[in-house]
Amino acid sequence: MPTRNEAPEALAKFTGSLVRRAQQRHVAVWLSEVSAEITSVQYAALEILQRAPGVNQRQLGDELDVDRSTIADLVARMVRNGLIERSDDPVDKRSYVLFLTAAGKKQLAVLRPRVEEVERILTARLTARESAELRRLLAALLPERAD
Template sequence: MPNKEDDRALSRYTGSLVRRAQQRHVAVWLAEVSAEITSVQYAALEVLHETPGVNQRQLGDELDVDRSTIADLVARMVRNGLIERSDDPVDKRSYVLFLTPAGKKQLAALRPRVEEVERILTARLTKKECLELRRLLAALLPDREV
């Protein structure tokens, strides 16, 4: 177990703090939301709720995951009955994606739990600090190509 001095040394590194914050997020997610639905799957449900009929590539771009990862994610969510895919009427090499009724129900059930994760993770921050944290974390990410 690390001692306080090690903890202070590691806190000088942004990557170490981001990793530890992510570990905390995963632990809180598992406790409060689901062991079956990952935060990336939840994000996919939200994207498909907001923009039904996006293709697999667009969903991957929105979630910032690569082609093989989005293909696996979509296949798993189709198998679990959360989303359905059909041929893209514009590009026959592509699929368009929609929430199933079960996916819509799952999204509605998960939303309050996801809000609880947010509340737990940011409990020691003011509203202004929460906004600043999100702004700063977004600044660490590379610009997305449009």
């Protein structure tokens, strides 16, 4: 049986194990530096809606790479919390378009420097080139999007 110090080394050869551990670290740093109320996915939604106000729920879900039920729950929660508002899509009456509320814009402005601090903390032991390479490699693990 491997000793306690050998176990992480043995698991280090598995990409999935490293990605999971990195995600756990991200969540812990997020909770300590950013917010226990706003998740990183909610923050990403705020950023997208700042950049592209009026996208519909499906487009937001596609941008976030989440399924229909997840985006519906996410949007409902963010509407309930006063961060975004939805209105009928003028082109397709069966869907909604989404916008940041004043509170959502304020929250985004407050959170952005904290999110940048999370990035700094997570990549503190990497050079700028290594950070860029890490993001490139992680993106390469994801399936291609059918835009």
